[in-house]
Amino acid sequence: MRKIVLLFILCILFMVPQLSKSQAKKEPLKVGVIGLTHTHVHWILGRPDRGDIKIVGIVEPNTDLAKRYSKQHGYPMDIVYSTMEEMIKAVKPEAVTAFGTIYDHLEVVETFAPLGIHIMVEKPLAVNIEHAKKMKSLAEKHNIHLLTNYETTWYATNHKAYDMVKNGDIGDLSKVVVHDGHKGPIELGINKEFLDWLTDPVANGGGALPDFGCYGANIIVWLNNGKKPESVFAITQTFKPDLYPKVDDEATVILKYPKMQGIIQASWNWPIARKDMEIYGKKGYIFSDNRSDLRYRLSEDDKEIKEKLEERPTPLDDPFALLAAVVKGEIELPPYDLSSLENNMIVVEILEAAKESAKTGRVVPLKQ
Incomplete structure (x- = not known):
């Protein structure tokens, strides 16, 4: 009987780390939304909860715009920050999505790449090749994914x-x-x-x-x-x-x-x-x-x-589902x-x- 009980305990101990590992995989990706001025932002704000991502912070200095979209989509204003630095201090996103100007994409990469935070920008990648090269260099230096989303x-x-x-x-x-x-x-x-x-x-x-x-x-x-x-x-x-x-x-x-x-x-x-x-x-x-x-x-x-x-x-079928899968290592993008x-x-x-x-x-x- 003692052998049976001991065997049962060992099985439970063996399963606990396995269950923890499985549950960890199902944890949603913590995402920060940088900017609300690009109307493609409704794509992520109005997205049904698929359990793959969780918006943990929003950066938007235009409070009126943030309140307007808060009423439309139901997010709380206490996750809205005026600057990227404020959001970084308050929450720790694993990835961010950029929904501001195309010119601002470079600043987003300059801010988050050194922290090891992955990035998805709306198309196109950058306003010019000078910005694009700087972004590429930062992404490679800090080993982050830098994706571009197109409808x-x-x-x-x-x-x-x-x-x-x-x-x-x-x-x-x-x-x-x-x-x-x-x-x-x-x-x-x-x-x-x-x-x-x-x-x-x-x-x-x-x-x-x-x-x-x-x-x-x-x-x-x-x-x-x-x-x-x-x-x-x-x-x-x-x-x-x-x-x-x-x-x-x-x-x-x-x-x-x-x-x-x-x-x-x-x-x-x-x-x-x-x-x-x-x-x-x-x-x-x-x-x-x-x-x-x-x-x-x-x-x-x-x-x-x-x-x-x-x-x-x-x-x-979805940019943010793909972002989560890529960051978690579930998918590797094919070349080009x-x-x-x-x-x-x-x-x-x-x-x-x-x-x-x-x-x-x-x-x-x-x-x-």
């Missing part, structure tokens, strides 16, 4: 299209055309706090070009396995100078690859909002019409097939993944070349 990263259609391209279903790529835009931020009635910097050439790095051109650059680099284009040519215009006197509201960018072209169309002038792309191969095409509707024709002899896709599995630092460094380089091309009227070669 289109979570489109099941884009991922099926990618898999079809990699499988050779339409033959070698010949052209990719990406459309991203809407009627314009002012026309959409975007709040003043967002407009104040979205239409500022310093805080946002431009207008429609960085705001929407980054999507196409991100996807085209991904489809090309992280390869840079040989050159960039761009035209930007401002069709509504009365509304957007300081920045472009229309942009077309051409990326030249050895055997294909990438065309990026970014607009604040389209009557109907769109985020879609056309992929052409030597044999067929794939059209990603939106998040769930995909069309493709694999050859001239085949009929067009239409599919409505389900959401991708967790955590590949849409969210990855190496992909988004090239995106910033493309955007900077596009600005130079639009300004000079010349084709801008990229260093390989």
